[in-house]
Amino acid sequence: MKQAQQEMLDWHGTGMSVMEMSHRGPEYTSIAEQAEADLRDLMGISDDYAVLFLQGGASLQFPMIPMNLLRGKKQADYFNTGAWSTKAITEAQRFCDVNVVSDSTPNHFTTIADTKDWSLNSNAAYVHYTPNETIHGLEFADIPEVNGVPLVADLSSTILSRPIDVSKFGMIYAGAQKNIGPAGLCIVIIRKDLMGDVLPGTPTMLNYQTHADNGSMFNTPATYSWYLAGLVFAWLKKQGGLEAMATINQRKADKLYSAIDTSDFYANPVDLRYRSWMNVPFTLADSSLDKLFLQKAAQQQLLTLKGHRDLGGMRASIYNAMPEEGVDALIAFMKEFERQHG
C-alpha cells in the first residue's frame, strides 16, 4: 500500500499515474504482463491455462460458469456448503439441471459430508465447489476427487493463502477483495481446452474466449486494481511465496481456534476437520455483550469484527494481509474482555 501511495502521482518517472495510462500503452502493458507472470510463478500455473483479469466479482462468474462450461451438456454438480455455494447454485439453475453432490444445509453449514456420501453424477459437465465459505467459516480440508469431470472452484477467500495444485482444476476463480487486492477485479484461471463452446445468447463479454483472445483487454480492464494485484503478487514472492504464507496462516488460525476452544466464553460451531483458515466466526456466551465487545475492540484498532448479518456474533477474517501480531492482539483482547465480563 505504501508503494502504491508513493507511485500514485508518478509511476516510475513517467509523469503519469497508473490510472492515467492507456491500457494499451507500453507502460501499462509491462505492469499487466508482470502481474500475470508473477501470479503464474506463485501458483505454478502451466501454459495449459489462461489467466484472465476480469470485472464483476465472483457473482458474475456464477452465470458465466454454466454459460461457458456446459458445452452441450444439461447437468452440473454443485456442493452446497454455505451461503456462497447456495448463490452459485441458484444462478446455475437458470441455465441447467443442478445436482447437489452434498448439502450442508441440515447441519447449518458446520460440517461437510464424507466422500462416501457424495452423489457425483458422471454426466455432469463440471463439478462446482466453494473451498472456503467466508460467512460460516467452513472449509474443505482437501481438493475433492471428482473422477475426471472438470472441477470448478470459487477460490475468492483462499487463493494465495497456501500452495494449491492448479492442475487438478478445470477452472479457478477469485474475486480480488479478500486475498489479492481491491474490490472490482476477478481473476479466472481456466484450462484452455474448456473455452469456446458457449450457450446460445451468451453476451460477448461473458465468453471467456473473448477475454483469453484479447489478453483481458477486449475492453478497458480495471487497470488500477490489476496494478495493485501485481504489487501484492510481488510482495508475496518476497515473503517466500505461498509455502511461507501457508505456515503463517496455519499458525494464525491454530492460535485463534485454540483461544476459542480453551474458553467457555467464546465458541465456534464448525467441525474441527473443516474449520476455515481465513474466516473464524465465533459467538460470545452472552450475546447482549456483542455490542460492547465491538466497541472495546475498535478502541484497540481491532476493526471489522462484526459477524455477517446472516449469522450475527463475531467474525475474524485473517487473510494474508492480517499479520500474526494482529491475531495475537485479538487473542489478548478476547482474554481481557472475558476476564472483565465473562
Next chain:
Amino acid sequence: MKQAQQEMLDWHGTGMSVMEMSHRGPEYTSIAEQAEADLRDLMGISDDYAVLFLQGGASLQFPMIPMNLLRGKKQADYFNTGAWSTKAITEAQRFCDVNVVSDSTPNHFTTIADTKDWSLNSNAAYVHYTPNETIHGLEFADIPEVNGVPLVADLSSTILSRPIDVSKFGMIYAGAQKNIGPAGLCIVIIRKDLMGDVLPGTPTMLNYQTHADNGSMFNTPATYSWYLAGLVFAWLKKQGGLEAMATINQRKADKLYSAIDTSDFYANPVDLRYRSWMNVPFTLADSSLDKLFLQKAAQQQLLTLKGHRDLGGMRASIYNAMPEEGVDALIAFMKEFERQHG
C-alpha cells in the same frame, strides 16, 4: 489525486484505507451515498431515475441494454456514428432486430445525417446513440428528438463535461475511465419505470433491477473506484459545476481546432457542426513525421497523443482532467514542430 494519495493508508482517522473497509460498514456507506448525492446534484438527476455504480465498462452495457430494455418488443433503433456505435449494434443484434437510424460509415464517420434523413422506427423498444465517438472525434451537437421512444446514450466520454438534460433520456451509461475516475466502474442512470422486465435467461447480475434494489451492493462493488469517482464529483462542484466545465471545455476545443484549421500542416476531417469537444484526432501533412512528433511531444510531457490503432495519426483527448494550460502547451508545441518540419 493528491487527496486520494493522502487518504490512502488512513481514511479520515479510521485507521483503514478505503480499500480495507467493508462495503457494508458505516464508513464506506457514507462515501458511497455522498458520491451518489453529489452526482445527482451535479447532473440534476431526479428521483425518477436510479443511479447505479456497476462494473464491466460500457462494453458490458451493450448486452445489458437489450436484455433489460426490449420489454417484450423485438426491435431497437441504433445510430451508427463510429466504432463504439458499431460495437453496441453488433452486440444488440444477438438479442433483437436492429434498425440503423442513420449510418455514418459511408462518410468514414466524419459527419451525421440531417434529422430529415433519419429512419426512426415507432415500434422500437428504445433508441440508442453514442453522443461522442472517441476514436473518430464525431459528436452530436444536440440530443436527438426521438418521438417519445426511450433514448439510451453511451455518455462515457462526455459525461460531466457540460450540463445535460437527464429528463430527456430513458437511460444514460458511462464507463468511468474518461471523465469520472479510474477504469473498472460504470455508471448507469436509468428511469425507474424501465426496469424489471428482462429477457428470459438474463443473469441476475445483468438485471438493472438487481442493482437498483440493492443500492449497487448486490455484490461487492468496485469500492475504491467509487470512492475516487466521489472525489471527482466533489472537485467538480468546487470548480463551479458543469456550467463552469462547459465554458472551459468549449474554449479548449475551440483553441485546438482553430490551431489545426489555420495550419496547412495539420488536418481534422470532421464536419465543423459535429466536432468532438473531448477527442480531437488530427493528421500531419507528412505521416512519416508521426513518430518524430510523438517523440518530441513526449519530451515535453505531452503524452498519450498517438491516434487510435484503427485510425492512425494523432488524437488529443482533452477531457475534464486536462487543464487549459495543457491544451495551450500542445498548441505551442504543434506550432514549433510545424515551423521546424513543415
